[in-house]
Amino acid sequence: MTEIKILVKGxxxxxxxxxxxxxxxIVLIKDEGKNILVDTGNPKDKEKIITALKKEKLKPENxxxxxxxxxxxxxxxxxxxxxxARFIIPGVSFWEDIFDRSPKNCALSKNLKLIPTPGHSTDxxxxxxxxxxxIVACVGDLFWFDGDEKTKLLEKDCFNKKLFYKNRQKxxxxxxxxxxxxxxxxxxxx
Numbered sequence: 001m002t003e004i005k006i007l008v009k010g011x012x013x014x015x016x017x018x019x020x021x022x023x024x025x026i027v028l029i030k031d032e033g034k035n036i037l038v039d040t041g042n043p044k045d046k047e048k049i050i051t052a053l054k055k056e057k058l059k060p061e062n063x064x065x066x067x068x069x070x071x072x073x074x075x076x077x078x079x080x081x082x083x084x085a086r087f088i089i090p091g092v093s094f095w096e097d098i099f100d101r102s103p104k105n106c107a108l109s110k111n112l113k114l115i116p117t118p119g120h121s122t123d124x125x126x127x128x129x130x131x132x133x134x135i136v137a138c139v140g141d142l143f144w145f146d147g148d149e150k151t152k153l154l155e156k157d158c159f160n161k162k163l164f165y166k167n168r169q170k171x172x173x174x175x176x177x178x179x180x181x182x183x184x185x186x187x188x189x190x
Contacts, residue, residue, distance in 0.1 A: 002032075006027055008049055010023050010041070023044065029127075037065070037066045039138075039181075063084070066082050067089075067125075069181065119162075121141070126167075136179060143178050
């Protein structure tokens with residue numbers, strides 16, 4: 001049975017016109033005997049991550065796969081902790097110094113599928129997780145917060161607003177729940 005849990009809740013707060021404090025929500029998935037993380041936060045969260053893993057009776061070396069939703073520092077800052085993990089983004093997976101550019105690497109199991117969802121960034125992706133009859137979407141910054149009412153404020157952080165909104169609509173149709181890039185899980189109202 002596939003399990004999913006928010007390991008560390010992310011945060012985002014503007015502190016001036018040009019500065020913010022941010023770290024991504026970090027998600028732990030257990031599927032087919034593998035321990036999978038979605039995003040790794042920022043380096044300041046190293047101890048939070050280690051403590052949260054201990055509560056799950058895990059250590060960084062027990063993580064088999066790390067899925068990175070996009071290459072922004074607040075989503076991949078603690079990659080260095082997971083020395084034994086295979087890292088995956090759409091179209092590329094890597095382990096140590098070996099890179100695999102096969103598109104097959106995006107189907108992680110019968111319950112997990114990584115799909116490209118550009119808009120916030122060119123490399124943005126979403127991990128779709130099947131839990132019983134529901135689909136949980138780990139979306140990175142396609143949605144930032146629980147319910148994401150602040151969308152208009154986030155448009156300035158999109159490389160392509162049209163793709164951003166198109167992919168948001170796509171995920172809203174595919175998923176039952178969303179785990180946003182900087183907040184708690186929320187149910188989609190259909």
